[in-house]
Amino acid sequence: MITTASSSWDWSAVADFMPHFWDGVVETLKILVLGSLISFSVGLVWALAFRAPTRFVRWPVGVVTEFIRNTPLLVQLFFLYFVLPEWGIQFSALTTGIVAIGLHYSTYTAQVYRAGIEAVPTGQWEAARALSLPYRRTWTAVILPQAIRRVIPALGNYVIAMLKDTPLLAGIGVLELLQRSRLEAAQTFQYTEALTVVGIAFIVIAYPSSLLLRALERRLVR
């Protein structure tokens, strides 16, 4: 007869996991915040480059972003973490992970920004031109404030998607939530407790965030 070791829920296992769990939460949030910042800023650079006056900028940027967008994040993580050191470029797993996820998501946010910029009516460009506003000023004072306001909800959705992709960084050994729970479970063989806690943690972060986003969307889209 076979009995499973963890057929019943063990609260003490949950309690034992808690210290490491919080470390994992901090690590995951760190990845999320820094990764988002990278994806927001690099994505904007891509979006502006899509509109560059010369195709010698537009074309390479298009190829690079399509390439990044259409290859799996896990492959990119492995490439950056295992292949780059062979060329003498080496960062910690955490840094590599943050850069990879930020860069990967920047190709999505770039499309969001692009749509937001295109949604600004032509009349805004014309009014800026009629007032002789310099090109740069037209972007910073007129176009981008309107475009970004429109795309904040869409960017927020990608932050939540990014949160759910952070466990991929476990693949290169970053001690985020999933990796923490695996290490814990590997010692105690109590997988149920550790993985359940992690699953709940993701819901607890993601669901209120999406509610917040919906509220934000109602405020911004007028």
Added chain:
Amino acid sequence: MSADPNLTKDQPNPKVDGSELIRFDKVVKRFGGNTVLDELDFSVASGKHVTLIGPSGSGKTTILRLLMTLIKPDEGTIKVNGDYLTHEQKNGSLVPAGEKHIREVRKNIGMVFQQFNLFPNMKVLRNITEAPVTVLGLSKDEAEERARELLEMVGLGDRCDAYPTQLSGGQQQRVAIARALAMRPQVLLLDEVTSALDPELVAGVLDVLRDIAHTTDITMLCVTHEMNFARDISDQVLMFDAGRVIESGPPEKIFSDPAHERTREFLSAVL
């Protein structure tokens, strides 16, 4: 409501002596295979109020958009204040102008659009001060003072801190007029400025424009379907058809005794 008497006082080149301010010389503009302006010649004297009338598609708005350099002519030249607008002299020959030259000449021109095109991300006051501060280099205080005077003049002195979306269409258009005037242009282009307004809001906007027309030296080039307004403010009316001026003259003449059959047809359809 009274116009600011200083409105045109310190313009760079206040030529209000009736000399030629705008000249179109054999201007051709095509969109695809469609020739909208066909070797168009016409000129506007400084300080005059000129109304362009004619059926839609006859090229009236295209003229304003050419002057504002929102589009470029395919052939021919445009002069503003004696300077080529989209060309410049280089080594004795005429070449397409660089952006810097265009910006300089364009500073003499302001435009009010059919759809207002206020910047929705800026409050009313900043809509008006943005360009004087960043383009003319006015101090923020100076620009705001001027903006308040202009808002007073268009009857919106109390709406400085509103966002454009909080205003009615008519109010937005009056802000747009103030915004254009804040740059102290010599020429004000008015592109069907009441066409997008609810009927009850039209009068307020036209009153402001009448006021400006009668109390300032600014040259106005106006595309409108408001024939009474055109009759009121214009020194000269140009009738357009198929990319050409087919008739021009003082409003009394054009509206009561048009010489051209097309003009008669057009007026009987709109009046």
